[in-house]
Amino acid sequence: MDMLMFELDKNAKEPLYEQLYEAIKRGIIDGSIPVEKKLPSKRKLADFLMLSQTTIELAYGQLLAEGYIVSKPRIGFFVEDIASLPYIDKPVLVPETKPTAPRYDIDFSPGRIDTASFPFSTWRRYAKDAIDEQQQSLLLAGSAQGEYALREEIASYLYQSRGVHCRPEQIVIGSGTEQLIPMILQILGDYNVYALENPGYQMTHHIIEQYGQRSLPIRIDADGLDVSELEMSDANIVYVTPSHQFPTGAILSAPRRAQLLQWASHQGNRYIIEDDYDSEFRYIGKPIPSLQSMDHQQKVIYLSTFSKSLMPSLRIAYFVLPEKLMPRYHALFTYYTCTVPRFEQHILMQFMRDGHFSKHLNRMRKIYRKKLEKLTAVITNYEAVNISGEQAGMHIALTVTHPQNAQQLSKQAKDAHIRISPLSQYLLKDDARYAQHLLLGFGGIDEEKISQAITTLFELWQLKKGANT
CATH class of the missing domain: 3.90.1150.10 (Aspartate Aminotransferase, domain 1)
Structure with a gap:
């Protein structure tokens, strides 16, 4: 039979022959060493495990004495059928059940996105260019905030499409909003009270709870977040999806936007987290400007992702911090490494730089x-x-x-x-x-x-x- 693979600790107090005896016994009891299987010869097992033949002989002798194995002269040692032994407490093997995902027709x-319309050939070309000896630098760790060239492209795109005013130095790239939101929570510090849209993203609520922060639900109506209810609460930070509220689809009206920015400006510790998750796709009227583009008090943290615009599996999201919060970011995350592989960032940068992202949108x-x-x-x-x-x-x-x-x-x-x-x-x-x-x-x-x-x-x-x- 195949050699027996066991972890034996030569520095343990228990003798090696006892460790080997216990390991083989467990294998026989749980069935991983089947009945009637021939054990390796003492010499072969000693060579394989780099032990003395005396150690193997002592282990086999103990197993033989207790009835776990039987010796057949001039043939070798075989595993005995132990089912009839009254003192063997065999474990009850519960069949492994793997949860099956529901099937949806x-x-x-x-x-979900339209995967059939993804520009595979263009993306493949940039991926091939990235995996090249001329891109050896991409094998090394990059900036904690993400590739600077990609942040330049994002900053340019945000200004042209959403009116967001920012420098590449204000952008932080990460692998999804669920990885970036905890960073934002740490930047904003402890003892905050977060106002969340109701209904809204459950993930945000769970993350805030995990970090020991308080959260309050604020109702949604046809004009988006009810800012009057927010003003009556003791929340100092609000998480909103103003361009297309999730899940109701409501759009935060212009008066509510002004009211919300006014609320944030009244106290120094008030901030707005603007999640602009699918603003690229608007079908009626002109694009709604982002809250960040209307903010003159550095109160809006802008958050977005490429999950809707490109693909969920890309796992690239980003946030834009107000200038006054950048020192706090650097103090906390100077030694962090960006969670998005540099190759993926490089591919996306080229895809955006050459105009393919805009064409795709x-x-x-x-x-x-x-x-x-x-x-x-x-x-x-x-x-x-x-x-x-x-x-x-x-x-x-x-x-x-x-x-x-x-x-x-x-x-x-x-x-x-x-x-x-x-x-x-x-x-x-x-x-x-x-x-x-x-x-x-x-x-x-x-x-x-x-x-x-x-x-x-x-x-x-x-x-x-x-x-x-």
């Missing part, structure tokens, strides 16, 4: 707009469904008039292998207004399959079409 998850904006138009055209045929949040992004909110609530409808869809989430799962505090609301993402569904996907879902719920359809 139709997936309305808001996190323009193309995807048209693709998602067509999907949204087809989606709304089908949904408006049904009398019991209303749409909101369709001005931007890659998801909409549905309000369904139905005997069942949104959670029950979601469960019914899941049983039919259709994925759609109730908005209530994003609530930090119960709010009856969302009992019939569901979140429907359309980014990852093929345009030609949208009509059938919606029809299948609504027929499952037994929704009726209107009289004019």
Whole structure:
């Protein structure tokens, strides 16, 4: 048989033959050394484990005396069937069960993108150029804030597309918002009270709790965050998604934006964390300017990601710090290493520098707009469904008039292998207004399959079409 692999400690107080005896015995009891298998000869096992044959002989002798193995003259030692031995307490082997992910034939998850439209050939070319002997420097550790050349491209893009005023020195790159938010929390310090949109990102709430900070839910309405409720709270930091609120899709109105910036300016320890996660995709009217572009008091920390605009697996996000917070950042994170590999940063930098990122966004904006138009055209045929949040992004909110609530409808869809989430799962505090609301993402569904996907879902719920359809 194959040699027996055991970890023996030559410095332990227990003799080596006892360690070997215990190891072989455990293997026989748990079945990893099967019944009737021949053990290696004393000489071969001694050579393999670099032990004396006396050590092997003592271990085998003890196993033989206790009935774990049997000796067959001139043949060797074999594992005995120990099932009949009354003093053997064999472990009960529980079959390993691996959790299986649910199978979805139709997936309305808001996190999905149109993967078929990704510019693979262009990205492949830049990846090939990066993996080259001329790029040997990329093998070394880079800046803690991320590649300077990439930060230059991001700063230029943000100014042109979102009106964000910043220098590359204010940008910090990291592997996803869940890695960057803890950094922001540390920069802002302890004993803060965070106001969070309700409903909103559950991940942000969990991270704040993990860091021992207080958080308060603030209601959302058609104009976005209710700043009046924020003003009545004792929160000094607010986390908002003003350009396309997640998950309702509401857009923070101009008066609310001014009110929010005014709130932040009243106290020195007040800040706004602006998460601009999918601002690239707006379909109605002109792009909404970022809060950071309206901020003259250095109160806004701008946060965004390439997950929606390029791909979730790229794991590149970034934040822009106000100048006055940069000393605090350097004091805390001078010795940190950027969590995004330099090769990926270099590829993205070249992709942006040569104009491919802007071209890709323009193309995807048209693709998602067509999907949204087809989606709304089908949904408006049904009398019991209303749409909101369709001005931007890659998801909409549905309000369904139905005997069942949104959670029950979601469960019914899941049983039919259709994925759609109730908005209530994003609530930090119960709010009856969302009992019939569901979140429907359309980014990852093929345009030609949208009509059938919606029809299948609504027929499952037994929704009726209107009289004019």
